[in-house]
Amino acid sequence: MLHRSGRTCWKRFAGVLIAGATASAALGIGMAQGALAASFLISGERFQVAADTLRARGVSIYPMIDVAKKGTLVPVVVLGFRRAYISGLCLSVELPVPVLGPYTLVLTGGERRRVEATNLFIDATSVSAAQANTTDIDIGVAAGAIRKGPINPGDRKSRFFDPNVFAQQAQSAFLTDVRVTSVAVTAGTLNIPGLNLRLEQGRHRCF
Template structure:
């Protein structure tokens, strides 16, 4: 079964993941106070990603908590894809430079599509003008994901709630994609025609 969602505001949709994030709150507080150790830390700096389209197989969506080096817990929604093809990739982050002010670091792909395997995006917001899902399951327990996957780092994390809310789909296609993320990881990430630029001022992907 295929389902379509036009002009989907994922930040609002992700609020249904709050219970699974809240289930990790006590652990987050313990880690922030130094009582627990984290396997890795995020910078905490948000960056933006946009794409003309993202088509993925083995889609998953679940909530968890990332942690900065300062032991600050950061609730996130994780979108996972066993494989993904991205058209018109753009990634940007604004970097404050002492004395000189803000600079924008931008990475873009060329005309050929970017491809990824085992892609996971830890995000705060996501918007798409059109979202299409095939064989979607909404409300599945995160520990029961089979079509979509949980990042190995998340599955072993104290923050992962196997009984928490999640969803999965055989495939997902998102068009005119715009998201704000704090981390991404992938088994492979191939970007034909890669271009990196550092420009003065704020000139983000969207």
């Protein structure tokens, strides 16, 4: 029975989906497609995405398998948003530099005006939030039956996409103090006011 309304915490269910994604790695070997009909192999490097707040309309959560350039299979939970509004965005990835040691590429924005995105997909290996409120949520919907939120067009074509697997969808969501470890982020459009991109020596993670 699908729940047509209410509020719930995503942290528990993100953990369930990560476990489901790990189990689905045994399905076979294939290529996970990227968003908007553009397929790509991920680098396999995990990076951090943090936000003070994330407000979204049209939400989907489903398990998937990404494929790294060297052929490694990476189980992920895909967070999909038709429209997303983010304040206090931070993205960081560590880059080992021969001889010089570690450097960190850091991107920040959305401090005074919110970051806006459409058809945003975050391929995550872990997700947490201090508070997560949702409206009109369905838990346990089949991935192939998701209608409220988006499905990455490339994922739908992938042999790793199981239309019968456990998934979630919601009309809207509001999260605070968001912390995500991700291997890929794609968006139809992404507007970042106050963009600051810098390369810093040492380790300077978002969290």
